[in-house]
Amino acid sequence: MTDERNQQDVPPEPSEVADLRLEAQGELSTLAGNWGARLASFDAASAGGVAGEQRSLLQDAGRRFARNRSAMVGLFVLLVYVILAIFVPILQDTAPATAIDYDNKQLSPSWAHPFGTDPQGRDIWLRAWIGARISLSIAFTVSLVILAVGITYGAVSGYVGGRVDSTMMRFLDALYGLPYLPFAIIMVSVLSSKFPDAPPIVYMVPALSITAWFTAARIMRGQMLSLKQNDFVEGARAAGANGFRIVFRHVVPNTIGVMIVVIFLEVPNAILGEAFLSFLGRGVQPPDPSWGVLAQNGYTYADAQPPLLWVPALLIASTVLAAIAVADGLRDALDPRGQVH
Amino acid sequence: MFAYVLRRALWSVPVILVSTFLAFALVKEMPSEPFTDNPKLAPSVRDNLRELYGLDDPYLKQYADFVTDLVQGDFGLSTKPGHREVREVITETLPTSMLLGACAFAFAAFIGIGLGVISALKANGITDYVITFFATMAFALPSFVVATLWVSGKIYLPPPIGTLQFEFPYGWDSWGDRIGPILVLGLSIMPYFTRLVRSSMLEALQQEYITTSRAKGLSWRRTVVRHALRNSMIPTVINAGPLFAFVLTGSFIIERIMIVPGVADLFIDAFDSPVDSRMVLATTVLLSVLIVVLNLIVDMIVAVLDPRIARD
Numbered sequence: 001m002t003d004e005r006n007q008q009d010v011p012p013e014p015s016e017v018a019d020l021r022l023e024a025q026g027e028l029s030t031l032a033g034n035w036g037a038r039l040a041s042f043d044a045a046s047a048g049g050v051a052g053e054q055r056s057l058l059q060d061a062g063r064r065f066a067r068n069r070s071a072m073v074g075l076f077v078l079l080v081y082v083i084l085a086i087f088v089p090i091l092q093d094t095a096p097a098t099a100i101d102y103d104n105k106q107l108s109p110s111w112a113h114p115f116g117t118d119p120q121g122r123d124i125w126l127r128a129w130i131g132a133r134i135s136l137s138i139a140f141t142v143s144l145v146i147l148a149v150g151i152t153y154g155a156v157s158g159y160v161g162g163r164v165d166s167t168m169m170r171f172l173d174a175l176y177g178l179p180y181l182p183f184a185i186i187m188v189s190v191l192s193s194k195f196p197d198a199p200p201i202v203y204m205v206p207a208l209s210i211t212a213w214f215t216a217a218r219i220m221r222g223q224m225l226s227l228k229q230n231d232f233v234e235g236a237r238a239a240g241a242n243g244f245r246i247v248f249r250h251v252v253p254n255t256i257g258v259m260i261v262v263i264f265l266e267v268p269n270a271i272l273g274e275a276f277l278s279f280l281g282r283g284v285q286p287p288d289p290s291w292g293v294l295a296q297n298g299y300t301y302a303d304a305q306p307p308l309l310w311v312p313a314l315l316i317a318s319t320v321l322a323a324i325a326v327a328d329g330l331r332d333a334l335d336p337r338g339q340v341h
Numbered sequence: 342m343f344a345y346v347l348r349r350a351l352w353s354v355p356v357i358l359v360s361t362f363l364a365f366a367l368v369k370e371m372p373s374e375p376f377t378d379n380p381k382l383a384p385s386v387r388d389n390l391r392e393l394y395g396l397d398d399p400y401l402k403q404y405a406d407f408v409t410d411l412v413q414g415d416f417g418l419s420t421k422p423g424h425r426e427v428r429e430v431i432t433e434t435l436p437t438s439m440l441l442g443a444c445a446f447a448f449a450a451f452i453g454i455g456l457g458v459i460s461a462l463k464a465n466g467i468t469d470y471v472i473t474f475f476a477t478m479a480f481a482l483p484s485f486v487v488a489t490l491w492v493s494g495k496i497y498l499p500p501p502i503g504t505l506q507f508e509f510p511y512g513w514d515s516w517g518d519r520i521g522p523i524l525v526l527g528l529s530i531m532p533y534f535t536r537l538v539r540s541s542m543l544e545a546l547q548q549e550y551i552t553t554s555r556a557k558g559l560s561w562r563r564t565v566v567r568h569a570l571r572n573s574m575i576p577t578v579i580n581a582g583p584l585f586a587f588v589l590t591g592s593f594i595i596e597r598i599m600i601v602p603g604v605a606d607l608f609i610d611a612f613d614s615p616v617d618s619r620m621v622l623a624t625t626v627l628l629s630v631l632i633v634v635l636n637l638i639v640d641m642i643v644a645v646l647d648p649r650i651a652r653d
Contacts, residue, residue: 178360299485302492
């Protein structure tokens with residue numbers, strides 16, 4: 001029984017030896033206190049040779065990322081979606097996406113209409129990629145906003161420390177009590193009435209970010225607490241740098257790896273959040289075909305024309321999966337010790 | 342322990358104040374005060390109504406009045422046709438939503454934690470991959486898609502078999518029907534449990550106390566249950582509060598599709614112009630309070646699981 005196995009009974013498999021060695025080397029280089037050195041020693045170990053020239057942290061991470069098959073597939077899928085979202089509405093005539101044409105309703109897929117047409121005779125392929133523009137731009141903007149707010153809040157809290165830190169964290173606790181969906185719906189309602197002609201991104205981004213930046217702030221604070229112990233912070237202070245400069249010039253750049261992971265972790269949430277709100281009719285408003293709007297439309301015709309639901313559903317699901325794979329791959333690439341798990 | 346619980350309980354008062362104030366401030370900014378945009382109202386009637394609802398009072402007085410009413414259990418009158426008491430409407434529907442949420446949560450926790458533990462014990466084996474794949478799929482496929490498919494009862498298979506038609510139970514009339522919404526909603530949060538438990542269990546299994554307890558001669562089963570599982574439950578329980586909040590709001594979409602008479606329809610329809618601000622406010626605040634109370638309970642459970650937390 002594998003459950004009963006422990007390391008004394010059964011000789012460890014080769015991969016486990018590699019893992020153990022990796023751990024040991026990780027420990028050793030942590031003593032040196034340098035993440036980059038740790039990564040470099042890992043790469044040297046996996047190449048089976050002595051450490052050669054030192055490569056930069058990002059080069060190393062990129063190399064490891066490129067070896068991670070599911071992360072590369074995820075990145076490829078995201079890139080294809082972004083490219084199609086940008087170029088399909090430019091290269092193709094977008095009129096069939098909006099023009100109601102009952103003569104051509106519910107057509108099966110063909111060259112003219114790769115995904116067929118909906119019950120109003122609109123081209124599903126075009127609507128899917130115009131929707132991708134809206135959904136993807138909302139998702140990535142939300143991640144960036146969350147990141148910016150989270151970095152600032154977490155960095156200040158972690159750097160200043162003491163009473164300020166505990167108050168700021170308590171306030172964050174208070175905000176954790178906010179129910180996500182009601183506040184998002186209220187935000188959409190407030191903003192879309194204040195800016196009636198604005199594109200959906202204007203009201204969707206604040207609505208989806210308002211209750212979503214807490215985790216990023218927590219992570220950033222944790223990073224800050226451990227990084228500010230480092231000698232380079234002391235050095236910067238000795239050189240006369242002020243708090244603002246130390247935080248944003250010296251410490252924040254060191255957290256870039258973690259923050260990139262946060263971006264890709266937030267994309268799935270934002271994609272699903274947009275779809276949820278729009279599906280309920282309280283997100284992107286119908287003439288704009290976001291994926292959530294398309295899914296809502298597909299739900300209405302789920303019995304009559306299943307592809308209408310399947311196209312947005314699969315686009316949403318594959319984007320979420322791809323972003324998760326990229327986030328996992330990045331995390332592993334930036335912290336080889338994480339691969340032990 | 343008692344002091345810790347008391348401190349956490351006291352802390353939940355400002356937490357509730359912050360969330361009610363945010364809700365209040367945002368709802369104040371909402372479009373269409375019910376009486377300003379109505380051309381059928383004579384100016385004098387409108388002014389009287391505004392006075393009745395206290396809409397011309399100073400901002401903070403309105404907020405104070407609102408909180409006072411809230412504490413006394415008075416949520417005001419709905420501005421929708423019928424002008425029913427908001428409290429009455431909510432007490433009719435919120436228990437249903439909470440029951441759905443609680444059942445789905447229990448189902449998801451039970452299955453999710455079980456799968457997470459199995460996944461961690463068989464880490465990187467075939468079972469682990471199957472569970473992880475299943476959990477990732479359940480996360481990625483939006484719950485409204487699952488719910489829609491469930492209601493339509495169709496299963497799409499490759500050509501020789503084609504589309505199969507089933508009758509899956511849904512609705513809320515009998516417990517037989519309730520299985521549908523509970524299962525679909527539970528499925529949407531199950532992956533969070535699985536992922537959390539898997540990673541914290543793996544972490545726990547690498548700790549030295551595991552080696553120690555094995556060295557003491559404790560059986561593997563006992564070590565896992567007594568030491569690894571107990572310690573890996575802490576992060577899971579800490580996250581249970583936000584997860585339950587997620588279930589409660591995630592149920593909105595399931596309630597709509599699977600015809601559950603919960604609070605969702607009420608809340609979402611309250612945004613149809615003119616916005617029924619009292620209904621929106623009452624629902625939002627109640628959900629906030631519910632989450633705060635749940636987080637308080639979670640804090641207490643964590644303190645029991647890990648006495649070190651209560652000591653500082």
